[in-house]
Amino acid sequence: xEGYLRALFKNRISILSLIIILFVIGLAVFGPYFEKHxxxxxxxxxxxxxxxAEFPFGTDALGRCVASRIIYGARTTLxxxxxxxxxxxxxxxxxxxxxxxxxxxxxxxIMRGLDVLLAFxxxxxxxxxxxxxxxxxxxxxxxxxxxxxxYYARLVRGSVLSIKEKEYVEAARMVGEKDSSILMYYILPxxxxxxxxxxxxxxxxxxxxxxxxxxxxxxxxxxAPEWGVMTAEGREYLLFAPYxxxxxxxxxCLTASAFNFLGDALRDLLDPRLHMR
Amino acid sequence: MGLFQKRDMQxxxxxxRFIFKRLFLMAVTIFILITxxxxxxxxxxxxxxxxLCGPGATEESIKAVRKEFGLDDPAYIQYFRxxxxxxxxxxxxxxxxxxxxxxxxxxxIPYTVxxxxxxxxxxxxxxxxxxxxxxxxxFSLIDNISMGISLIGVSTPIFILALIFIYIFAYRLGWFxxxxxxxxxxxxxxxxxxxxxxxxxxxxxxxxxxLDVLRQDYIRTARAKGLSELTVVxxxxxxxxxxxxxxxxxxxFGLLFGGSVITETVFAWPGLGRxxxxxxxxxxxxxxxxxxxxxxxxxTLINLIMDIFYQFIDPxxxxx
Numbered sequence: 362x363e364g365y366l367r368a369l370f371k372n373r374i375s376i377l378s379l380i381i382i383l384f385v386i387g388l389a390v391f392g393p394y395f396e397k398h399x400x401x402x403x404x405x406x407x408x409x410x411x412x413x414a415e416f417p418f419g420t421d422a423l424g425r426c427v428a429s430r431i432i433y434g435a436r437t438t439l440x441x442x443x444x445x446x447x448x449x450x451x452x453x454x455x456x457x458x459x460x461x462x463x464x465x466x467x468x469x470x471i472m473r474g475l476d477v478l479l480a481f482x483x484x485x486x487x488x489x490x491x492x493x494x495x496x497x498x499x500x501x502x503x504x505x506x507x508x509x510x511x512y513y514a515r516l517v518r519g520s521v522l523s524i525k526e527k528e529y530v531e532a533a534r535m536v537g538e539k540d541s542s543i544l545m546y547y548i549l550p551x552x553x554x555x556x557x558x559x560x561x562x563x564x565x566x567x568x569x570x571x572x573x574x575x576x577x578x579x580x581x582x583x584x585a586p587e588w589g590v591m592t593a594e595g596r597e598y599l600l601f602a603p604y605x606x607x608x609x610x611x612x613x614c615l616t617a618s619a620f621n622f623l624g625d626a627l628r629d630l631l632d633p634r635l636h637m638r
Numbered sequence: 639m640g641l642f643q644k645r646d647m648q649x650x651x652x653x654x655r656f657i658f659k660r661l662f663l664m665a666v667t668i669f670i671l672i673t674x675x676x677x678x679x680x681x682x683x684x685x686x687x688x689x690l691c692g693p694g695a696t697e698e699s700i701k702a703v704r705k706e707f708g709l710d711d712p713a714y715i716q717y718f719r720x721x722x723x724x725x726x727x728x729x730x731x732x733x734x735x736x737x738x739x740x741x742x743x744x745x746x747i748p749y750t751v752x753x754x755x756x757x758x759x760x761x762x763x764x765x766x767x768x769x770x771x772x773x774x775x776x777f778s779l780i781d782n783i784s785m786g787i788s789l790i791g792v793s794t795p796i797f798i799l800a801l802i803f804i805y806i807f808a809y810r811l812g813w814f815x816x817x818x819x820x821x822x823x824x825x826x827x828x829x830x831x832x833x834x835x836x837x838x839x840x841x842x843x844x845x846x847x848x849l850d851v852l853r854q855d856y857i858r859t860a861r862a863k864g865l866s867e868l869t870v871v872x873x874x875x876x877x878x879x880x881x882x883x884x885x886x887x888x889x890x891f892g893l894l895f896g897g898s899v900i901t902e903t904v905f906a907w908p909g910l911g912r913x914x915x916x917x918x919x920x921x922x923x924x925x926x927x928x929x930x931x932x933x934x935x936x937x938t939l940i941n942l943i944m945d946i947f948y949q950f951i952d953p954x955x956x957x958x
Contacts, residue, residue: 374786476667477667477670477671477674480667480668480671480934480937480938480941481671481892481930481934481937482891482892482893482894482895482896482933482934482937483892483893483895483896483897484896484899485895485896485899485914485930485933485934488899488914488915488918488930489675489678489679489930490678491918492679492682492918492926493678493679493680493681493682494681494683495682495683565793569793569795572795573795573796573797573900576795576797577797577900577903577915578919579918589795589797592797592798592801596801599801599804599805599809600805600809603805606798606801606802606805610798610801610802613795613798614790614793614794614795614798617793617794617795618789618790618793618794620793621789621792621793622789625789
């Protein structure tokens with residue numbers, strides 16, 4: 362009974378997460394058509410206004426509409442996360458496929474190389490890459506992608522190691538299929554579901570990382586609307602205008618939580634073996 | 639047989655060999671890491687001369703500075719010179735303060751160590767206690783709530799946690815200072831903030847490994863013997879879960895170190911992480927390079943120590 366309740370609870374949570382995700386995506390895609398304020402337009406007479414009917418989330422120190430900046434910020438954040446995990450997934454999957462398939466020297470070389478990347482504590486690798494490329498939206502997307510690459514590679518390599526022992530792979534080899542087509546048509550399709558499940562979680566990581574880097578001034582540059590940038594700007598007025606922190610922070614946490622909860626539920630549901638990293 | 643049996647001796651030698659092998663691997667990793675950082679940062683879009691000389695410098699002083707810092711040499715020569723100096727403990731001079739990089743790093747390290755240590759204690763205690771209670775009362779309200787909170791905790795970027803803390807405890811309640819490092823009360827907000835951030839991950843993982851242990855046969859046996867639930871959980875289950883838990887705690891050092899970069903920056907805590915971020919903002923490449931190398935090198939070293947530690951505490955771990 363309790364197990365059933367928990368399933369229901371988990372399910373309710375994942376439904377809620379899905380609603381939040383759809384809401385944020387909807388906000389990013391359609392929001393700009395409904396928002397009448399320009400996110401960059403300053404209203405000098407209406408600085409630091411608390412939330413009102415005209416400005417539902419208030420205005421910032423330059424009199425810009427916080428709500429419209431949140432909406433346009435959703436576009437930036439969601440897109441940055443998407444590009445980042447795409448970079449990580451493509452590179453990581455390729456390396457994982459190759460290293461899982463060719464056990465031995467190649468495998469060793471790739472995995473040791475990735476170990477070096479993992480030797481950077483948490484987000485320091487992204488910081489180094491951003492420092493080299495200069496702070497911008499493009500750099501953080503590349504940096505986050507490279508940062509997530511080893512995680513994808515390990516995940517895929519693990520799947521490949523078990524899949525390649527399967528009979529259908531053996532059969533394909535007997536028929537004389539080339540290595541490349543075995544990898545592409547027999548092994549890769551069977552790796553897709555763990556990749557997609559974990560991508561939900563990695564997407565949450567990417568969003569968190571993008572906003573953190575932007576908050577530190579290493580990512581998206583002001584005046585562009587982005588949640589991390591907005592938090593950094595709001596920090597100066599924390600005492601007088603806490604809503605400048607509240608709204609961007611709420612959206613970052615809500616979006617990342619939703620993807621994390623969904624990823625968690627998906628892992629439980631589809632593949633109990635992947636449970637807990 | 640005496641105190642030392644032959645078997646113990648063999649095991650000891652095995653561990654020694656393992657340690658040397660790992661030390662060698664670590665040296666290789668750190669070397670590759672240093673090389674990687676050096677060449678990655680050589681792409682940094684920065685003209686050191688403009689930082690070093692300031693605007694309106696004469697042709698001559700520019701030339702002198704370029705010569706002094708060896709900026710006209712090709713990258714590989716700069717790299718070998720860097721390695722040579724590194725072996726002698728010389729990381730070059732800061733472009734901003736003109737102080738030796740090693741001095742700046744050494745004065746920052748104690749702050750990072752203090753912060754990381756305090757945060758780790760908070761994270762470990764909180765994470766393990768929450769994890770055990772959750773596992774013991776699996777599916778209960780407490781479990782759901784604490785796991786829900788920890789998942790939200792995992793999804794909250796640490797700078798937001800830090801700013802919320804500053805708003806509530808410094809601005810509204812006025813209990814602690816917002817930033818700085820002069821007194822013990824300056825340490826509390828950053829360490830609690832960083833500790834909570836790491837505790838969220840630890841709690842989730844501890845719960846999983848406790849659940850794993852609680853399902854084992856020997857736990858059922860212990861219960862069947864009529865032992866009290868407290869004895870079962872702490873004497874039988876927790877002891878067996880201790881090794882995975884220690885592994886988990888060890889794995890969180892990366893999160894701890896990375897998180898400290900952000901925490902230090904937000905709270906103006908003068909540690910290594912803040913030094914790294916400031917050096918990026920001032921385009922101070924030598925300090926950035928040295929800071930990152932120390933940070934990543936320290937992290938690798940801690941991983942090694944943890945690995946060796948497991949060899950001693952868990953005889954079941956096979957030595958390859």
